Amino acid sequence: MGRLARAGLYAGALIGPFGGAVTTSILPEIGADFGRSPGSAAATLTYYLVPFAVLMLASGTLAQRWGPQRTVRIAYLAYAVTSVLAACSWTFEVLLASRALQGAANSFTTPVLLAVIAASTPKEKLGRALGLFGSMQAAGQTSAPLVGGLTAEIDWRLAFVVIAVVAVGLAILGVPQTDAEPERNASLRSAFVPSTLWPALVGFIGWGCLGGLSFLVAFRLDDVFGLSAGQRGVLLTGFGVVGFLTARYVGKAIDRFGAATTGILGATLGAAMVAGVGTAPLAAMVVLCWALTGAAAQGVLVSINALVLQSENANRGGSVSVVQSLRFMGAATAPLAFVPLYQSHPLPAFLVPAGLLLTIPAIITWSRRAGGTRRTPPPEAPPRPA
Structure with a gap:
């Protein structure tokens, strides 16, 4: 059961992003079923994301109080029930409500899984473990539109049936037992400390200016190069595919x-690639830059998780929960910030986020000097024999 639970720990990283993005490719089918436009059906994405991000401000701390095993099992079962409700939705409003409940349930899985990884992994191998977790998240986000589209060939509701079945299986597996006892007195205040808030700010900027820009890339591929919706969808998956392939190497680099060093390099690469997406004269170059942006995103995101989980804060679950919350709030803010720029002139819509990414090295460096994050140097090599 230990190995199965360990496998379930990483499989749990996949189902959250998968459930969030599964409606991306089936919005026309959902809209047609309820007499709504695809634009209106896009609310299924927002209704999932908002409660997911907001509740994560507190979900990690609550999980510290309740214990990870019980919290995760209940959350998976709730995820399964709400997925069945989505599959059986008889009105559009019921579907939106089920999506909001799905997001709420998932807010109690992702930060808990990360905290369990930190508690059950030797410090010298934590980066690799977090890299594997990040690769599974990338796989979930990348595969969701494909699976959703394939199931929609029969009935879009089947996508939610698949999610429900997987969630029940994960609830049965649970998560590995750790030596850490539930923190009955864990408080929200203990999560809102400098060693958490600086990485959270990096996550807000990083994900908002990297993963949160996919809609701008789609706009440019359409407006400048005239690619169809299908072509744009396939090419945009390069971000997730490269993120999946590189996340474990990012973990090894950590x-x-x-x-801190890995996060700085990831942000610098991301700034260059985002600028390239907005200025490249050929569609192939845009696609290549966007794919490499996926590697940069993993460099930033896996690094900030490591910075938080390697800190001395006892409420690690609450801290990583805050960081993940700000990460997804950044993605939710990106359209509000950058669409008006794009409509005014496309170039600033890419150069501004590139410039914001270049503030991340300064934030990380300053926070380390100010003591906001504990420096975690790589383990020393063993002495050579005489």
């Missing part, structure tokens, strides 16, 4: 060079 173990070797440190989380």
Whole structure:
């Protein structure tokens, strides 16, 4: 059961992003079923994301009080029930309500899984473990539109049936037992400390200016190069595919060079690639830059998780929960911030986020000097024999 639970721990990283993005490719079918436009059906994405991000401000701390095993099992079962409700939705309003409840349930899985990884993994291997977790999240986000589209060939509701079945299986597996006892007195205040808030700010900027820009990339591929919706969808998956392939190497880099250095390199690469997406004269170059942006995003996101989980804060579940919350709030803010820029002139819509990404190295460096995050150098090599 230990190995199965460990496998379930990483499989749980996949189902959250999968459930969030599964409606991306089936919005026309959902809209047609309820007499709504695809634009109106896009509310299924918002209704999932908002409670997911907001509740994560507190979900990690509550999980510290209740214990990870019980919290995760209840959350998976709730995720399964709300997925069945989505599959059986008889009105559009019921579907939106089920999506909101799905997001709420998922807010009690992701930060808890990360905290369990930190508690059950030796420090010298934590980066690699977080890299594997990040690769599974990328796989879930990338595969969701494909699976959703394939099931919609029969009935879009089947996508939610698949999610429900997987969630029940994960609830049965649970998560590995750790030596850490539930923190009955864990408080929200203990999560809102400098060692959490600086990485949270990096997550807000990083994900908002990297993963949150996919809609701008789609706009440019349409407006400048005239690609169809199908072509744009396929090409945009490069971000997730490269993120999946590189996340484990990012984790190894964290173990070797440190989380702060890896995060700085990821942000710098991301700034260059986002600028390239907005200025490249050929569609192939845009697609290549966007794919490499997926690697940069993993460099930033896996690093900030490591910075938080390697800190001395006892409420690690609450801290990583706050960081993840700000990460997704950044993605939710990106359209509000950058669509008006794009409508005014496309180029600033890419150069501004690129410039914001270049503030991340300064934030990480300053926070380390100010003591906001504990420096975690890579483990020393063993002495050579005489």
